[in-house]
Amino acid sequence: MTDDSQDGQGEQQQQPPKGMASSETSLSETESLLIDMMKRQATVKAPSGGAEILAEAKKLGQRDEVGGEGEGDRKHAFWDTQPMRQEGQDKKGKKKKSQKAIEETGGSGSDDAGQTMQHCPIVPDKPQEELRQEPYNMPNGFEWSTVDINDEKERDEVYDLLTRNYVEDDDATFRFDYSPPFLLWALTPPGYTKDFHLGVRSSKSGKLMAFITAVPATVRAYEKSISMVEINFLCVHKKLRSKRLAPVLIKEITRRVNLTGVFQAVYTAGVVLPVPVASCRYYHRSLNPKKLVDIGFSRLAPRMTMARMIKLYKLPAETSTPNLRPMTPADVPGAHALLVNYLKKFSLCVEFSEEDFAHWMLPREGVITTHVACNNDGDPTRVTDLVSFYHLPSTISNNPRHSTLRAAYSYYNVATSVPMYDLMKDALTLAMNEDMDVFNALTLMENEDFLKELKFGIGDGELQYYLYNWACPEMASRDVGIVLL
Ligand code: MYA
Numbered sequence: 195m196t197d198d199s200q201d202g203q204g205e206q207q208q209q210p211p212k213g214m215a216s217s218e219t220s221l222s223e224t225e226s227l228l229i230d231m232m233k234r235q236a237t238v239k240a241p242s243g244g245a246e247i248l249a250e251a252k253k254l255g256q257r258d259e260v261g262g263e264g265e266g267d268r269k270h271a272f273w274d275t276q277p278m279r280q281e282g283q284d285k286k287g288k289k290k291k292s293q294k295a296i297e298e299t300g301g302s303g304s305d306d307a308g309q310t311m312q313h314c315p316i317v318p319d320k321p322q323e324e325l326r327q328e329p330y331n332m333p334n335g336f337e338w339s340t341v342d343i344n345d346e347k348e349r350d351e352v353y354d355l356l357t358r359n360y361v362e363d364d365d366a367t368f369r370f371d372y373s374p375p376f377l378l379w380a381l382t383p384p385g386y387t388k389d390f391h392l393g394v395r396s397s398k399s400g401k402l403m404a405f406i407t408a409v410p411a412t413v414r415a416y417e418k419s420i421s422m423v424e425i426n427f428l429c430v431h432k433k434l435r436s437k438r439l440a441p442v443l444i445k446e447i448t449r450r451v452n453l454t455g456v457f458q459a460v461y462t463a464g465v466v467l468p469v470p471v472a473s474c475r476y477y478h479r480s481l482n483p484k485k486l487v488d489i490g491f492s493r494l495a496p497r498m499t500m501a502r503m504i505k506l507y508k509l510p511a512e513t514s515t516p517n518l519r520p521m522t523p524a525d526v527p528g529a530h531a532l533l534v535n536y537l538k539k540f541s542l543c544v545e546f547s548e549e550d551f552a553h554w555m556l557p558r559e560g561v562i563t564t565h566v567a568c569n570n571d572g573d574p575t576r577v578t579d580l581v582s583f584y585h586l587p588s589t590i591s592n593n594p595r596h597s598t599l600r601a602a603y604s605y606y607n608v609a610t611s612v613p614m615y616d617l618m619k620d621a622l623t624l625a626m627n628e629d630m631d632v633f634n635a636l637t638l639m640e641n642e643d644f645l646k647e648l649k650f651g652i653g654d655g656e657l658q659y660y661l662y663n664w665a666c667p668e669m670a671s672r673d674v675g676i677v678l679l
Contacts, residue, residue: 206219263423270468272441277316277663279469290650313418316663319457327453330446332394333437336403338446339393343381350372351402352393352427353406357589360429361464364655367490368588368599372427372679376561376585379679380426385410386548389421389450392443403431406443408451412545413460413676415471415666422458423451424678425662459662460542462678464655471661472542474636474671476653477645479622480507480632481602489596489634492651507649511627513565513620515612521564526552528577529566537606540639540675542659555606560585562605563624569611578611583633584679602628604635605677615644622648638674 268274310674342348353374364368372380381391386409394404427449430439451459478491483503486492487621493504521529530551537543546554557564564582568574582605587598602625608618625633635641635650636657659674 201372204512211424215666227420273468276468278467279316279471279661279665279668281469281547285669296426313416313666314664315457316665317457319455320452322453324447324453325452330449332442333439335397336394337397339395339402340389341393341402341405342388343378343391346374347411349377352377352405355402355405355431356427356429359432362429367591368417369591371587371589371598373560373585373587375558376679377427379553379558379561381407383409383411383553384547386449387454390447392450392581394439394443394448403434404439404443405429406447408447408458408459411460411550412547413458413559414543414545415661415664416541418666420458420664421456422460422662422664423456425459425461426679460676460678461660461662462657463660464657466658467660469660470658470668471666472638472659472669472671473656474638474659474674475656477635477637477641477650478653479633479635479648479650480631481509481622481626481633483507485596485599485631489590489593489599492602493598509619509626511623513623515567515581515617515620516569516580517567518579518620519567520557521555521566521580523552523556525566525568525577526556528568528575529555529564529580532577532580532608532610533606537675541669541673543675555580555582562629564605565620565624567611580606580608581617581624583621584607585630586679587630600629600631600632602630603677604633604641607639614640615647618644618648636674636677637671639672642672 239475332338343352353372356377357369357371360370360372390408392406393402395402406428407426409426411422411424413422428440428443430443448459451457460506480492480503482487483492483506484500487494487500487503494500526548530546530548533551533555536547537545544550555562555564560582561584564580566577566581567579568576569578570576583602584605585600586601586603590596590599602621604618604621607614607617607621622633633650634653635645637645658678
């Protein structure tokens with residue numbers, strides 16, 4: 195769970211945080227779902243292990259839109275039926291059983307010789323008339339609900355679900371606490387579709403019990419530019435866990451996205467599923483070491499005193515990059531050009547339009563901080579440097595003194611007039627001046643060049659990157675150029 199960094203400081207993986215917030219689901223709702231499922235199981239003969247879902251899925255008449263016909267006796271009853279990269283995709287050789295299962299149901303990820311075809315959909319696009327038109331069934335007592343994220347009340351409902359039930363670390367000490375303004379930002383980029391903010395409510399109480407989202411993005415994987423969606427905020431209320439609701443949410447969002455002519459997606463998760471395209475590790479840089487030790491995020495190494503630790507992590511009060519200042523709308527064309535050009539060197543990145551860039555990068559208080567510098571003598575309006583981080587606090591459980599861990603997450607950074615090390619040191623100062631406790635960064639893009647020198651400590655888990663329905667070789671984390679929220 196913890197690891198000693200080079201500085202002798204142990205860090206926890208901020209995969210996220212966790213928590214123990216009380217659940218407000220009434221027992222009667224949970225019980226009614228359980229009873230409903232038990233009744234179904236009594237009437238449907240399940241083939242084999244993991245059959246709870248299969249029985250449920252069959253009873254509900256569920257059918258995968260692309261990929262497998264249903265869940266069976268596999269390690270990943272759901273994921274092994276989905277059009278995903280397969281283990282050993284990068285090598286020639288025999289097809290694996292699960293790959294065969296996909297092919298039998300329409301997949302095309304391998305050629306006849308058993309060699310993997312690269313850089314193509316695993317399952318071909320389907321014409322509209324072949325797509326399932328009606329939503330997947332929900333268990334009795336629950337119903338689909340498209341959430342209006344622009345409505346403050348509904349946004350607060352999403353906030354409430356996530357803040358109590360979303361991603362936690364292994365021992366449930368820290369849990370992500372995405373703020374309502376952050377959710378609005380994350381879910382309304384140019385071209386977003388309301389239908390892709392998908393909730394599940396209790397029919398009786400109307401309470402939001404589960405959620406999943408998709409937003410559009412043009413993503414380049416190696417040489418191919420693909421219209422896809424970014425999937426995020428998959429969440430099932432703690433009282434409804436392990437009942438195979440997540441696969442239904444994933445199938446329904448897939449169906450809705452497919453109906454708009456899109457068949458690929460990108461997403462990240464802390465869990466290893468079939469099969470990541472890349473794997474990145476979080477590193478953490480202490481900004482407020484005393485608090486981090488107090489809350490158990492970090493620990494004092496043997497022979498390290500708090501006074502020495504504070505000194506070790508002390509940062510300059512001011513930034514050093516000349517002319518570094520908050521980005522404004524007038525900077526968008528120049529900063530967009532800088533980032534788009536920089537991202538060319540990576541194997542997986544978003545191809546931002548100028549409009550996308552303005553949405554994702556302009557500063558928003560308490561959500562995203564972006565600074566730029568224009569240090570080109572010949573062209574004083576040219577943006578030469580860009581540094582940004584988003585604000586994602588975590589709820590801290592069971593701590594008498596602290597309820598929130600304030601965390602900055604490195605976003606997109608480009609340095610041309612100063613070394614990347616200097617620019618990122620400025621990022622730490624900016625985060626410290628916004629009262630952040632810790633600055634987190636993944637081992638993607640060129641981050642590994644500065645992490646150790648800037649006294650980041652290694653986290654203890656990995657963030658997996660996935661491409662849905664897209665075959666391509668695995669890549670190293672330094673080749674990943676996309677940061678998902
Ligand atoms: S990552 C954040 C995920 N959220 C959390 O970790 C929040 C806390 N946890 C929960 O709310 C629940 O535990 C969740 C699972 C909802 C995660 N990604 O219903 P179940 C598989 C994908 O009985 P529950 C993010 O948001 C699991 O392996 N699948 O389980 C990106 C098993 O399948 P299989 C996951 O615990 C999401 C099945 O679910 C994940 O009650 C990208 C069990 O279902 C996970 N993080 O609920 C989603 N965790 O048996 C994919 C578990 O096969 C998008 N599972 O192993 C795919 C693209 C879709 C669009 C395509 C368009 C073309």
